Amino acid sequence: MQITFLGHAGFLIETQHALVVADPWLTPLGAFDSAWMQFPRNHELAPVVREKLENSPKERFLYISHEHKDHFDPDFLWSLMKRDFTVVLGRFRRTALHETFLAYGPRRVITCEDQQEVAFRGGYLKLYLTDSGTNRDSALLVQADGRSFLNLNDCKVHDRLPKLVAEEGPIDIFTAQFSGAIWHPTCYDYSREEYTEHSRQKRASKFEAVARAIETVQPRTYLASAGPACFLDPSLFHLNLEPVNIFPRAPELFSYLKSRLGSKAPRLLEPMPGDVIDAETGDFSWQVPERVTDENVAEYLRTYAEMQARVFRERPRNILLEEVDRIHLRLREELQNKLDAFSLSDRVTMPLYLGLTELPTQLLRVDFRTRRVEVVGEVRDLNRYMLLANAVDIGRVLERKLNWEDFLLSFRFRASRAPDVYDATLHNFLAAEVEDLRAMCDTTLAAEARKERTVVSTGTQRYTVNRFCPHQGADLKEGWIEEGRYLVCPRHRWRFDLEAGGVCATNGCSVKAEPQTKQEDKREAPAEQRPQA
Structure with a gap:
């Protein structure tokens, strides 16, 4: 070969x-x-x-x-x-x-x-x-x-x-x-x-x-x-x-x-x-x-x-204001269509602001609780996610020359978030196509329905935890322990604090860790405590 x-x-x-x-x-x-x-x-x-x-x-x-x-x-x-x-x-x-x-x-x-x-x-x-x-x-x-x-x-x-x-x-x-x-x-x-x-x-x-x-x-x-x-x-x-x-x-x-x-x-x-x-x-x-x-x-x-x-010389840079307005309207419609297909919207606790750099006073505010997209003149929420991009680049998404994930991987935008915490649900809303959102939400719910538990050991304490990572379903039996308390997911290296109930400090997700007493059944082999990274 x-x-x-x-x-x-x-x-x-x-x-x-x-x-x-x-x-x-x-x-x-x-x-x-x-x-x-x-x-x-x-x-x-x-x-x-x-x-x-x-x-x-x-x-x-x-x-x-x-x-x-x-x-x-x-x-x-x-x-x-x-x-x-x-x-x-x-x-x-x-x-x-x-x-x-x-x-x-x-x-x-x-x-x-x-x-x-x-x-x-x-x-x-x-x-x-x-x-x-x-x-x-x-x-x-x-x-x-x-x-x-x-x-x-x-x-x-x-x-x-x-x-x-x-x-x-x-x-x-x-x-x-x-x-x-x-x-x-x-x-x-x-x-x-x-x-x-x-x-x-x-x-x-x-x-x-x-x-x-x-x-x-x-x-x-x-x-x-x-x-x-x-x-x-x-x-x-x-x-x-x-x-x-x-x-x-x-x-x-x-x-x-x-x-x-x-x-x-x-x-x-x-x-x-x-x-x-x-x-x-x-x-x-x-x-x-x-x-x-x-x-x-x-x-x-x-x-x-x-x-x-x-x-790069041949990439379009400037467009007429009328075209910017048209893209702004289409973007609002696209975001509303996404919201309508997004059955997990109640999980996103802060609004999303999307803006075109050419229209700084016409921000689109996505409210996941009310499932509405509105035009606002300024950011009015202390906790929020924000994304700003040029109309030309957003226009290519709306014309289906790029999909949303292609656009995000182009790096041709600026983002900020407060608090600075990763929200996987919001991430999926941004990156998925309208036609994929319903199936994506169904997949997430199906993964969360898996209730199998497993046992992990820190060396001094054993815990029962949800076996599958809440992010993308990785098998935590193949995870490892760091610093004597953190269970690490083998796929994306999320760290779940066993001493704090299995919560991931980065995003608030949890594997629902519970200390195991000596009297409890210990027949299931613990995850290996591998060397600390």
């Missing part, structure tokens, strides 16, 4: 009899309305991947993990003239990706259930799915020629890794996201000190997640992928060169892993797009002589930005 790195989260996996192209993101237009660009640059690989998918004599598969545009690249995929290959997707509640590929016209489309295998001569590929709220994703396992490649990309299945490894055996090559892919704290109005602290916490959490995954999987090699994109829009370029943010490069991760794992660290590789690793021999072939290093990264990015300048 040979694995060619295509950049970001993309791979070309060739076995003796099959070829799998995973998440090829190759368009020079980047993703999320060109806000994100591939780092390092990989556009020159498009003809190579096109030739493989169109003409290889092997059985050919195109795997798309999820619909985020840094994984699903319509511009590149629609450039393929011959489409007699098999598309493999996860079977998600939101069917938009499946419908897109049915219209695309490949030889066949396979939508896999969780852990479903797709066989080919000499091996198989298998998908592992998450589907909760706005989080729809899949991980890919390829077993062939006696070797294995596990690619988690952005998929949060960390709580399922022990079972996966027990069933599938040793993993040769492993990769998982290690860099941020969210708009917090990037788009929030924090002081520099607050921004730095939030960034440090998030990157430490992400690095620790990779370290624990490596401890469980015990691969021979870890490949750094699904790492940082770069930001070449002049309005976003500063993000590349900040001393601390949520977009670390691989050398920072490797330094952490070497310190954290010591002699148990696997071989750590930072590939450039086009590099090849042989899963059987472990041979790593540098196909790109010029590497991006700490010493040349700033100059590399400036040169890259000059090469891509045309993309």
Whole structure:
């Protein structure tokens, strides 16, 4: 099995009899309305991947993990003239990706259930799915020629890794996201000190997640992928060169892993797009002589930005006031439609303000208690969430050129919240499409209906807790204890204070922890108390 790195989260996996192209993101237009660009640059690989998918004599598969545009690249995929290959997707509640590929016209489309295998001569590929709220994703396992490649990309299945490894055996090559892919704290109005602290916490959490995954999987090699994109829009370029943010490069991760794992660290590789690793021999072939290093990264990015300048010169910037008014009216209608479909609105205790920068005295105030959207001249609530954006960017959402999550990942807005507490329900309201909100709410309620309890131990005290995380249903039996009192969720690292009833201080959610007395039944094995992060 040979694995060619295509950049970001993309791979070309060739076995003796099959070829799998995973998440090829190759368009020079980047993703999320060109806000994100591939780092390092990989556009020159498009003809190579096109030739493989169109003409290889092997059985050919195109795997798309999820619909985020840094994984699903319509511009590149629609450039393929011959489409007699098999598309493999996860079977998600939101069917938009499946419908897109049915219209695309490949030889066949396979939508896999969780852990479903797709066989080919000499091996198989298998998908592992998450589907909760706005989080729809899949991980890919390829077993062939006696070797294995596990690619988690952005998929949060960390709580399922022990079972996966027990069933599938040793993993040769492993990769998982290690860099941020969210708009917090990037788009929030924090002081520099607050921004730095939030960034440090998030990157430490992400690095620790990779370290624990490596401890469980015990691969021979870890490949750094699904790492940082770069930001070449002049309005976003500063993000590349900040001393601390949520977009670390691989050398920072490797330094952490070497310190954290010591002699148990696997071989750590930072590939450039086009590099090849042989899963059987472990041979790593540098196909790109010029590497991006700490010493040349700033100059590399400036040169890259000059090469891509045309993309941003052609983006519309100014529109007539009449068009701004029209977008404002349509945005109010969109928010009301969202509210009408949002059955969990009573859980959001503070209003949401959305404003267009061109109309500073015509803010839209979303009141979740009364389920009304009104126009107000100023912010009138001490506790509130606020988002401001240009009319041009909001207009692209309303015209369905972007979906809401694409817009939020473009980073072309500013946000603030008081108090500074994450509200998952409000987050889902913002990021979901109108047509998905009812199903999303139903999924949340179904997850909360799971009442199974489990036992965890801090070493000095045992507690009964809800087994499944209230955020996205991760199995807390695979969690761990930090500082002798905090139960940590293995997916998103939420910390539940066992001594305070299992409440998460970040957001107020709870796993309803109750101390267990010696007389109570202790037949269920406690969660392992792993080393403190």
